[in-house]
Amino acid sequence: MLAIEDLRAGYGDVAVLRGASLEVGPGEIVALLGSNGAGKTTTLRAISGLVRPTGGAIRFAGERIEALSPPEIVGRGVLQVPEGRKLFPSLTVEENLDLGAYARVPKGQRGETREQVFRLFPVLAARRRQAAGTLSGGEQQMLAIGRGLMGRPRLLMLDEPSLGLAPQVVDRIFDVIATINREGTPVLLVGPGAARAGRGPPGVPRTVRSSGAFRTPGRRARWVVYEATRNPAGRNRLPTLPSVL
Numbered sequence: 101m102l103a104i105e106d107l108r109a110g111y112g113d114v115a116v117l118r119g120a121s122l123e124v125g126p127g128e129i130v131a132l133l134g135s136n137g138a139g140k141t142t143t144l145r146a147i148s149g150l151v152r153p154t155g156g157a158i159r160f161a162g163e164r165i166e167a168l169s170p171p172e173i174v175g176r177g178v179l180q181v182p183e184g185r186k187l188f189p190s191l192t193v194e195e196n197l198d199l200g201a202y203a204r205v206p207k208g209q210r211g212e213t214r215e216q217v218f219r220l221f222p223v224l225a226a227r228r229r230q231a232a233g234t235l236s237g238g239e240q241q242m243l244a245i246g247r248g249l250m251g252r253p254r255l256l257m258l259d260e261p262s263l264g265l266a267p268q269v270v271d272r273i274f275d276v277i278a279t280i281n282r283e284g285t286p287v288l289l290v291g292p293g294a295a296r297a298g299r300g301p302p303g304v305p306r307t308v309r310s311s312g313a314f315r316t317p318g319r320r321a322r323w324v325v326y327e328a329t330r331n332p333a334g335r336n337r338l339p340t341l342p343s344v345l
């Protein structure tokens with residue numbers, strides 16, 4: 101579905117990604133982990149077209165996308181829920197959601213997509229006319245994910261969705277991510293917080309798909325990409341991840 105090969109990207113003279121490769125297959129949840137500054141957000145930004153790669157290839161559904169503009173990439177259904185949520189605090193819940201649909205979903209179909217989001221996050225329905233800035237941190241994260249879903253993603257990318265949230269809220273958010281995935285959307289999940297998603301049943305097998313050396317200036321970051329596994333009930337779960345991350 102998504103395949104990144106030997107990706108090189110950075111900011112000005114600073115090379116952040118020096119040959120990064122990863123794949124997200126149809127129906128998978130893939131967690132991308134690494135220390136602060138390792139280049140996780142840069143990877144997502146490169147996929148979204150917000151950082152222009154200097155080398156390598158990004159393929160989505162078989163097509164090279166690394167030279168496309170951000171709107172063209174969004175148009176293909178590659179949607180990113182950014183680190184730090186980036187909501188519009190003075191707009192209502194509903195207005196923030198509609199912004200997510202703007203580029204991809206015709207006006208007449210937005211209501212239906214919005215109802216799907218409200219089914220996943222009932223708390224947003226109850227607060228639909230409330231300003232986003234008045235929501236709790238967890239509700240804001242739900243709204244940021246909901247806004248991503250409004251664009252009917254073919255690939256949903258989430259940057260640190262659990263940052264700064266209470267454990268119960270994190271559980272709720274990862275349950276919803278698992279539901280979104282079960283309903284057919286592949287997910288690329290980024291950040292040390294992704295490790296929390298691993299609290300599935302103990303002993304779930306895990307596959308290390310690739311681990312490697314994405315080098316950041318001045319230090320070597322350890323990057324590990326884990327493939328989500330299916331437990332016997334057929335639910336897609338992220339594996340338990342090493343606590344060092």
Ligand SMILES: Nc1ncnc2c1ncn2[C@@H]1O[C@H](COP(=O)(O)OP(=O)(O)OP(=O)(O)O)[C@@H](O)[C@H]1O
Nearest residue numbers: 111114116134135136137138139140141142143316
């Ligand atoms: N706009 C920018 N201009 C210059 N350097 C940047 C910019 N954004 C990020 N960097 C640098 O690129 C490197 C990778 O940053 P990135 O945000 O991708 O890391 P990350 O893995 O997402 O980290 P974190 O876990 O802290 O979110 C860092 O050294 C950072 O300082």
Ligand SMILES: [Mg+2]
Nearest residue numbers: 140141142183
């Ligand atoms: Mg980051």
